[in-house]
Amino acid sequence: MIWQLDLLILTLVVLCAVATVSVKDLLSSAIIFGTYSFLMCLLWTEMAAVDVAFTEAAVGAGVSTVLFFAAVFRTTRLLKFRPAGRRLAKVLGLAAALGLGGMLFVAEGDFPAWSDPNSPASTHLSPYYLTQTLHDTAVPNVVTSVLADYRGFDTMFETAVIFVAGLAVVALLRRREETGPPELYQVGAGYEDTIIRFIARKMAPFMQLFALYVVAHGHHSPGGGFQGGVILGASFILLAIAFDFRFVFSKMGERANILFGNLGVLIYAGIGFLCLLLGANFLDYSILEKILPATDAVMARSHAMLGVEIGVAIAVMAICISIYLHLASHGRMDKGL
Amino acid sequence: MIDILTVGLVSLGLFSFFSTTVGLLRLPDFYCRMHAAGKGDVFSSVCMLLGFAVYLLHHPTLEMVLTSLKILAISVFIFLASPTATHAIVDAGHASGVMPWLKEKKEEEAP
Amino acid sequence: MDLLVAKYNYWIYVLLMMIGLYTMISKNNLMKKVIGMGIFQTAIIVFYVSIGAKKGAGIPIIAHGHGHDLAAAAVDPSLYVNPLPHVLMLTAIVVGVGTLGVALALCLGIYQRYDSLEEDEILEQLQ
Numbered sequence: 211m212i213w214q215l216d217l218l219i220l221t222l223v224v225l226c227a228v229a230t231v232s233v234k235d236l237l238s239s240a241i242i243f244g245t246y247s248f249l250m251c252l253l254w255t256e257m258a259a260v261d262v263a264f265t266e267a268a269v270g271a272g273v274s275t276v277l278f279f280a281a282v283f284r285t286t287r288l289l290k291f292r293p294a295g296r297r298l299a300k301v302l303g304l305a306a307a308l309g310l311g312g313m314l315f316v317a318e319g320d321f322p323a324w325s326d327p328n329s330p331a332s333t334h335l336s337p338y339y340l341t342q343t344l345h346d347t348a349v350p351n352v353v354t355s356v357l358a359d360y361r362g363f364d365t366m367f368e369t370a371v372i373f374v375a376g377l378a379v380v381a382l383l384r385r386r387e388e389t390g391p392p393e394l395y396q397v398g399a400g401y402e403d404t405i406i407r408f409i410a411r412k413m414a415p416f417m418q419l420f421a422l423y424v425v426a427h428g429h430h431s432p433g434g435g436f437q438g439g440v441i442l443g444a445s446f447i448l449l450a451i452a453f454d455f456r457f458v459f460s461k462m463g464e465r466a467n468i469l470f471g472n473l474g475v476l477i478y479a480g481i482g483f484l485c486l487l488l489g490a491n492f493l494d495y496s497i498l499e500k501i502l503p504a505t506d507a508v509m510a511r512s513h514a515m516l517g518v519e520i521g522v523a524i525a526v527m528a529i530c531i532s533i534y535l536h537l538a539s540h541g542r543m544d545k546g547l
Numbered sequence: 548m549i550d551i552l553t554v555g556l557v558s559l560g561l562f563s564f565f566s567t568t569v570g571l572l573r574l575p576d577f578y579c580r581m582h583a584a585g586k587g588d589v590f591s592s593v594c595m596l597l598g599f600a601v602y603l604l605h606h607p608t609l610e611m612v613l614t615s616l617k618i619l620a621i622s623v624f625i626f627l628a629s630p631t632a633t634h635a636i637v638d639a640g641h642a643s644g645v646m647p648w649l650k651e652k653k654e655e656e657a658p
Numbered sequence: 659m660d661l662l663v664a665k666y667n668y669w670i671y672v673l674l675m676m677i678g679l680y681t682m683i684s685k686n687n688l689m690k691k692v693i694g695m696g697i698f699q700t701a702i703i704v705f706y707v708s709i710g711a712k713k714g715a716g717i718p719i720i721a722h723g724h725g726h727d728l729a730a731a732a733v734d735p736s737l738y739v740n741p742l743p744h745v746l747m748l749t750a751i752v753v754g755v756g757t758l759g760v761a762l763a764l765c766l767g768i769y770q771r772y773d774s775l776e777e778d779e780i781l782e783q784l785q
Binding site: 243246278315 | 664686711720736742743744753755776
């Protein structure tokens with residue numbers, strides 16, 4: 211951890227935040243917000259939070275930017291410039307921001323110094339996770355073991371929240387228009403380009419392969435269900451943007467997305483209920499040694515974590531694709547960006 | 548030997564990144580800037596990644612060789628993806644009617 | 659100066675939070691408000707992740723740990739950063755993209771109905 215580098219990145223982050231807010235064009239704003247996310251990703255790596263950095267790179271810089279583009283494409287990109295308006299709101303906003311900032315600055319004196327090894331956050335619970343993870347679960351990546359095992363209940367409901375968000379987008383944007391069967395393989399305007407289509411088509415399978423590697427290897431390296439699921443979703447989004455919207459819609463339509471989202475949450479909760487059926491607590495994976503062949507209690511937890519991560523990946527993938535398809539086509543599912 | 552190769556590749560990449568930035572800032576129009584960004588970006592990132600891959604071969608254990616193979620795979624990905632993205636951007640600019648810079652126009656505008 | 663260097667992560671997160679809050683309250687455009695929400699969210703993530711940082715510690719993946727033959731070996735917790743904030747923030751980022759999707763969907767719906775994303779124009783049409 212080099213504090214000079216940190217200070218540089220943090221200054222750039224603040225500059226990017228100010229630029230994102232003050233630019234008068236929503237598309238530029240979205241691009242600068244993507245840059246902001248990449249800088250954040252650099253910052254997490256520098257603070258040794260590799261899993262968070264991976265997630266931020268896939269989600270914050272990748273999928274969020276694409277979602278912003280889709281929304282700007284479907285609405286308007288220009289802001290209305292009003293030099294005199296909204297004086298009251300500006301004063302109120304400034305007062306609220308300064309008030310909040312002032313309170314937090316005052317409270318800052320009570321926080322431990324940065325990167326203090328003896329801070330309260332690092333002395334109570336986390337040493338247990340760090341020392342016991344190999345003994346309890348045989349998973350060297352502590353983030354994965356905490357995510358899927360020690361705090362599995364939390365992660366299950368996070369997955370459910372993502373699923374509910376996907377359902378909300380479908381409910382908000384879906385339109386029931388009986389226009390007959392759509393013409394197949396009609397490409398969006400201006401994307402007849404051979405190079406882009408060819409590269410996108412060849413690249414998508416490798417992205418999916420990489421996503422499966424990220425899911426399966428999350429026990430030993432940064433990665434896991436959330437990141438792998440987002441990359442899987444991104445491969446379909448790439449196909450929808452660069453290859454053919456209809457093609458993706460015919461493969462991963464509304465029904466398939468909702469089904470896959472359901473399936474993912476069901477796998478997670480199902481593993482939990484399986485533990486309950488076998489006589490242990492909900493999500494207490496070690497009891498699964500009774501039904502998994504050739505395992506002991508420790509390896510059963512490791513394998514069950516893989517199952518849980520696969521469920522998370524399926525749910526996150528389906529919801530990412532569903533949100534993008536609905537935003538880009540304004541719920542009509544005929545053509546995208 | 549490995550050290551010299553690493554330092555050489557990384558400094559080549561760094562220099563190329565520098566010239567990319569200069570080109571991006573100084574060149575006159577959209578197409579020239581995309582030319583600088585596309586070519587320089589690919590070359591410099593691939594150079595730097597190759598440098599890192601070579602550096603990992605200091606201790607050629609299985610893990611290190613695997614890691615350096617992963618870095619090679621990343622550079623292949625960049626080599627494919629970045630020019631395509633540049634092409635897409637330039638194509639979109641052409642489709643939306645961005646005019647290339649011409650010398651005569653510059654002379655007319657010059658005071 | 660000592661205070662500034664020892665705690666600058668907190669200064670930065672407070673600054674980002676102020677920028678986000680100001681944007682959410684004072685900007686007229688709904689999409690800008692969504693971006694402000696994103697900045698506010700990342701400010702909180704900066705706070706959590708920087709709480710987990712430890713001086714002289716590496717990434718939270720136990721070195722040379724494959725299988726449980728090595729489970730008996732003692733692990734020194736001061737060599738690895740605190741993994742708990744990472745877990746909390748990882749899920750928060752992914753949930754953030756879900757809420758972003760819902761917010762943008764609401765923006766699309768509003769634009770379709772009122773043909774504008776500016777707050778005052780929508781309020782005028784409502785009256």
